Amino acid sequence: MSHIHFFGAGQMAEAIIRAALQRHTIAAGEVTLSDIDPARIALLRQRYHLNDDLSESAALSAAQYIVLGVRPQDDLAAVAAIINQYASPNATVISIIAGVTLEKLAALLGDTRPIARIIPNTLTDTGLGFSGVAFNPHVERAPLLPFLESFGKVMLLEERLIDAFTAFAVAGINYVYYFIESLADAGVLAGLTRTQSTQAVYENLIGAVEMLKLKQCHPRQLMDINNSPGGVGINGIYELNKSDFAAGLQQSVLAALRRTTELSGN
Numbered sequence: 001m002s003h004i005h006f007f008g009a010g011q012m013a014e015a016i017i018r019a020a021l022q023r024h025t026i027a028a029g030e031v032t033l034s035d036i037d038p039a040r041i042a043l044l045r046q047r048y049h050l051n052d053d054l055s056e057s058a059a060l061s062a063a064q065y066i067v068l069g070v071r072p073q074d075d076l077a078a079v080a081a082i083i084n085q086y087a088s089p090n091a092t093v094i095s096i097i098a099g100v101t102l103e104k105l106a107a108l109l110g111d112t113r114p115i116a117r118i119i120p121n122t123l124t125d126t127g128l129g130f131s132g133v134a135f136n137p138h139v140e141r142a143p144l145l146p147f148l149e150s151f152g153k154v155m156l157l158e159e160r161l162i163d164a165f166t167a168f169a170v171a172g173i174n175y176v177y178y179f180i181e182s183l184a185d186a187g188v189l190a191g192l193t194r195t196q197s198t199q200a201v202y203e204n205l206i207g208a209v210e211m212l213k214l215k216q217c218h219p220r221q222l223m224d225i226n227n228s229p230g231g232v233g234i235n236g237i238y239e240l241n242k243s244d245f246a247a248g249l250q251q252s253v254l255a256a257l258r259r260t261t262e263l264s265g266n
């Protein structure tokens, strides 16, 4: 990838830069930054040895890709005005701003501007987890995909599903962390040490996913094999069935979806 400029050098922009540098889909000398806070620019330049030769206008003129990493409530119109003034009309804008639609971005950046709207996952350093991605018709996908795939896997979505994806898949990693914590606590409650319990949870989690992929079956089929009549497993599952475990999880996702929709004004 040639020159890439990040508008908004916050937490998510840094996570993307770190992962993409590590996987060599961007080169440090071809990365420039804009941020309201000059100290933040200086910190990231120094931390990742980024380009510090170019002014903002020169960096935007050189950019083939421009990442919008500001927050939904920031002054997007002002950012768009600077991009429109200095950047090539062919430069692709990659927006990671939650809730801001391709239509709204096109209204600010022009109808023929190539624009990708993505919701990155926070698992950037691992290369796992899906980013939700929607393109407008002007984006040339092939040269962009290696960069997008360097900070997560790419799930191409119809744009109408981006809010659901945000609430379920991107916010969803929280439920997994919460599940791991709760289950490790249960192991401690049962008498194992924190270390023993956590190790067992990690291994069971990874193993369960591998098993499901390997057997290509529904989780309930594997639970059926695990649970002998009147045995240990089915007694545990019985208690879980009586709790609001599934409904609580599903209601949490729907609450996150309501909030995402509210924030995006859709």
Ligand SMILES: NC(=O)c1ccc[n+]([C@@H]2O[C@H](COP(=O)([O-])OP(=O)(O)OC[C@H]3O[C@@H](n4cnc5c(N)ncnc54)[C@H](OP(=O)(O)O)[C@@H]3O)[C@@H](O)[C@H]2O)c1
Binding pocket: 007, 008, 009, 010, 011, 012, 013, 034, 035, 036, 037, 040, 069, 070, 071, 072, 074, 075, 078, 079, 096, 097, 098, 099, 119, 120, 121, 122, 170
């Ligand atoms: N964090 C996540 O899990 C996640 C996941 C998917 C998508 N996103 C999206 O990613 C975006 C960034 O999130 P974040 O967590 O990285 O937020 P963040 O750390 O607050 O980063 C936003 C950065 O943009 C800067 N900024 C604001 N207005 C600007 C302007 N006009 N020109 C240049 N820079 C400007 C901010 O500076 P100041 O702080 O000085 O205002 C801040 O450094 C958001 O739109 C969010 O919806 C986040």
